[in-house]
Amino acid sequence: MKKEKLLAILRLQATKNIGDVIAKKLISACGSPEQVFNESISTLLKIPGVGSHALQHIFDEQILKRAEEELLFLEQSNYTYHYFLDNDYPHYLKQCIDAPILIFMDGNIELKTDRIISIVGTRTITNYGRGFCNQLIKDLSPYHPIIVSGFAYGVDISAHKAAIDNNLQTIAVLAHGLDEVYPKAHKRYIRDINTNGGFISDFWHNEPPIRENFLKRNRIVAGISKATIVIESAEKGGSLVTADIANSYHRDVFALSGRVSDEYSKGCNNLIKQNSAHILTSAEDIVNMLNWDVSQKQVKQTALFINLNEQEQKIFDYLSKQGKQLLDIIARDCDIPVYQLSSILLEMELNGIIKPLPGKLFEV
Template sequence: MTKFEALISLNMVGEIGSIRLSRLLKYFGNPENVLKDSSEKLMAVSGIGEKIAQQITSFKREDLDRELALAKKLGLKIITQDDAGYPENLKNIYDPPIVLYVKGELKTEDKLSMAIVGSRRASYYGLSSAEKFAYELSEKGFTIVSGMARGIDTYAHRGALKAGGRTIAIMGSGFNHIYPPENKKLAEETAKNGAVISEFPCDAKPLPQNFPQRNRVISGLSLGVLVVEAARNSGALITADFALEQGRDVFSLPGKVDSKTSFGTNGLIKQGAKLVSCAEDILEEFNLSLNTKNAKIEPEKESITRHDLAGEELLLYNLIPQDPLQLDDLVEKVDINISRVSQILLNLQLKKLIREIPGKQFVRS
């Protein structure tokens, strides 16, 4: 077994983690020796109990072969810290992943990267802000890093993709279990315009304990972390904590004082995070400036739609404001039954003129 294969094998031991694995490598000298030694010797290493020791000694070659075959089938590249392509930003944190599964391509330009994170149950203010910040930072050459979760993460990735920029998604599961499942298409688009990364074996499920571990990679890949919207106990605050430990800048978007989804972000500002109201605030920290041509996302769309729409489509489009509107409120404004309204809204979404956001709300794209 090669060193590369041994590292992948050890990474497949469920509870070992990067810190324990680093201790084992330091104690035994190389990963091949870790797999060869006895349970008694393994348990001499801090943090290695009987359960983990037995998992290591009972590891089978066929499990590795199955993993390598699955990675190949899924189109993944597996890299370790020995590889030149291992991200430099990530390599310098306290506990970098021993193994990374990558779909897409990591580039040296990704060193200029910004993480954008926040609540899964975000408001329209949070979602639109995440997309706008991602778009404008991407236009200035930043790679946008996030966790591909519902809410803020999804809109951060979309903003970068809209700008034609690069984005990196960090998963809390293996590639055989893309999570959330509705983001499979987003994962494909991200891989074509950046990379999707996981430190977990291909068949690892999205277990709750995986996500804090994932968050340290999000911050570790980035020069800074922007928390757009976060409740008091949001996982995004864990990412901010990791960022501080790793010596990264932490930025926070202020929100309403009575908004539960802004308790976390407002709290970060109290604790010293840099308050931002626009992308320019972040760019100034890196001695960059925002080009005026990047100030809007697809600014010509409205003038085009006036000529492309007619009848009921134009009527409904004109009733949908920049702020979100509930489906029921829209139906009350027109003399059209709800099934027909739903069909027209679908047509407008297919034309990419409007989009649906959580809570059966619609807003212009």
């Protein structure tokens, strides 16, 4: 990436009142991050959804200076970074409207798989929760999923450790910069996680772990994966926020049920009761719901024995790779108008190629 482009992205990322959604609007309207800073305020104000409040600090010299310092650090560090329009930006995260315009990575992260799951929960994990988490990841290991969590006490670090024990890639999403360590007690896990995956953050390298950052990073935990699993949670907690975000992204959410009298099962039980999560009893629930038990051989044989036209084959290949998906998302990703897609899906359903699911979902 050119130096000028990266500097412009960093300036947008650091400007107060400009979040990721507005930053993307500015970039889209102007054509590039660099061009945003070549336009006048009056021109930028004409962009739909961008008001004067958002542009108050856009040409602030102090922000420019900070961005130049961060740029210099990145040029001298071993960290990698990914712009939201780049091909190597995480696939599922890219689909989220509020995904970071720039993320930073450290370690040996390889995201070329759709078997990515996030595991979250209470920091006060019980023996029941820890035992289930360990067994769940062990039972899922033959499918080689990537395990994502937040590097916190309790469920998070249990998930990371279980992934490492089963030779699975694990990714820790941080609520601070990559040069910071929080909690300090988890410093001893950094090498193993970097070897078996790595760390992701959208905060600059020396950003401290302040309270609001933890809620902000939850959108990455929910957005980067195919499904979010809540192991244990009290009636209120950050993991429930992550589950809510995952639902807003139309991702699957699973929750481990527990006794109604158990404090750290109440949040999970409520998710299930409110139909905000599938009940989780074993690894088989995830394998079946996410279609991990469908082999590539089966997919290829189905394609061979059915005569599909170009659009049907496009939809079939898409759903074979993605698993179940919403009507609107299929239309967008396959570039087929919804009105036209509906009739194609009906024809494919009648031919036994796909099946509809509740909530305007379809799967092969």
